[in-house]
Amino acid sequence: MFAVYAAAPNADSPLDSLTVGERPAPEAPEGWVTVDVTAASLNMHDVWTLRGVGIKPDQFPMILGCDGAGTLPDGTEVVLHSIIGDPAWKGDETLDPRRTLLTEKHQGAFAAQVVVPARNAIPKPAGLTPAQAAVMGTAWLTAYRMLFVKSGLRPGQTMLVQGASGGVSTALVQLGRAAGMRVWVTGRTEEKRALAERLGAHATYPSGERLPERVDAVFETVGEATWSHSMRALKPGGVVVVSGSTSGPHPDADLQRLFFLQLRVIGSTMGTRDELADLLAFVANAGIQPEIGLELPMAKAADGFRAMLDGETAGKIVFTQ
Numbered sequence: 001m002f003a004v005y006a007a008a009p010n011a012d013s014p015l016d017s018l019t020v021g022e023r024p025a026p027e028a029p030e031g032w033v034t035v036d037v038t039a040a041s042l043n044m045h046d047v048w049t050l051r052g053v054g055i056k057p058d059q060f061p062m063i064l065g066c067d068g069a070g071t072l073p074d075g076t077e078v079v080l081h082s083i084i085g086d087p088a089w090k091g092d093e094t095l096d097p098r099r100t101l102l103t104e105k106h107q108g109a110f111a112a113q114v115v116v117p118a119r120n121a122i123p124k125p126a127g128l129t130p131a132q133a134a135v136m137g138t139a140w141l142t143a144y145r146m147l148f149v150k151s152g153l154r155p156g157q158t159m160l161v162q163g164a165s166g167g168v169s170t171a172l173v174q175l176g177r178a179a180g181m182r183v184w185v186t187g188r189t190e191e192k193r194a195l196a197e198r199l200g201a202h203a204t205y206p207s208g209e210r211l212p213e214r215v216d217a218v219f220e221t222v223g224e225a226t227w228s229h230s231m232r233a234l235k236p237g238g239v240v241v242v243s244g245s246t247s248g249p250h251p252d253a254d255l256q257r258l259f260f261l262q263l264r265v266i267g268s269t270m271g272t273r274d275e276l277a278d279l280l281a282f283v284a285n286a287g288i289q290p291e292i293g294l295e296l297p298m299a300k301a302a303d304g305f306r307a308m309l310d311g312e313t314a315g316k317i318v319f320t321q
């Protein structure tokens with residue numbers, strides 16, 4: 001079967017491990033379904049996998065792609081929910097200590113076919129193209145949970161998104177705008193800030209620039225490079241919701257500001273199956289067109305990985321068959 005996979009972990013040169021070739025077709029265990037993949041999207045998680053982060057060495061070779069969409073044998077179009085947990089687990093799957101994401105233990109979606117538990121294949125709303133559906137399960141779901149489940153933000157309040165062009169960032173901007181937030185964004189270049197404005201940001205600022213006023217909530221995936229700005233940007237009692245640390249995981253904690261202004265720091269990871277179903281309904285009901293910056297045939301996946309590693313994102317990067 002055609003597949004894009006990580007041959008072995010490579011911490012220093014992740015792209016050297018990226019292989020386009022053939023892997024055995026997957027077999028669906030009982031209770032699982034085989035999905036013919038129509039489109040799959042790239043996440044920073046795939047780069048971490050190539051580097052060997054979050055995956056045991058004996059799991060290689062591993063087909064990449066924790067985000068995708070496709071069709072079931074009966075023709076139903078589906079979106080993949082990537083969290084595979086213990087079937088006995090009850091409640092929020094993101095808290096299941098035994099959970100894995102596709103590509104951590106089970107083979108991923110950058111392939112002709114992928115197998116997932118039946119509950120992880122969610123019907124695709126008619127309004128979404130396969131490419132748009134393929135971005136929902138990881139970056140968009142993470143943004144949805146950060147904004148609607150974790151932040152406590154109400155429509156009308158002001159949110160700051162650190163990073164303008166990334167997958168999670170662009171999803172936050174589009175979701176926040178549709179939900180009636182005042183959306184502010186930082187971006188590293190004029191081009192990236194222009195993208196955020198086109199997607200609905202009310203105002204954009206160069207990374208690290210002082211804001212005209214403090215905000216109710218900050219959405220962080222960048223980490224060290226933006227953390228101190230995030231802390232300075234918050235109103236007393238404000239909240240920073242964190243789901244990533246692309247530029248480094250050890251920022252200056254700024255504890256005095258944290259306790260004196262009674263700030264809150266909340267971690268967020270992925271989202272539940274029900275949250276993904278709600279996200280799909282929200283995107284369809286609100287008529288949101290998820291931003292896709294680059295669409296490539298899967299065989300050219302290396303070009304997409306390179307763009308992400310070089311910081312040349314402009315919305316999600318999608319691979320099609």
Ligand SMILES: NC(=O)c1ccc[n+]([C@@H]2O[C@H](COP(=O)([O-])OP(=O)(O)OC[C@H]3O[C@@H](n4cnc5c(N)ncnc54)[C@H](OP(=O)(O)O)[C@@H]3O)[C@@H](O)[C@H]2O)c1
Nearest residue numbers: 044142163164165166167168187188221225244246269270
């Ligand atoms: N916890 C979870 O469940 C979860 C889920 C999805 C993603 N994540 C994590 O979230 C992070 C983002 O993922 P992604 O897929 O959205 O990645 P991406 O598409 O590559 O986006 C990277 C973003 O980070 C910003 N950025 C990177 N380095 C920066 C720096 N030095 N200064 C300022 N901004 C910088 C970029 O801003 P510009 O637009 O200004 O270039 C861009 O918006 C990753 O670390 C990923 O692992 C976590």
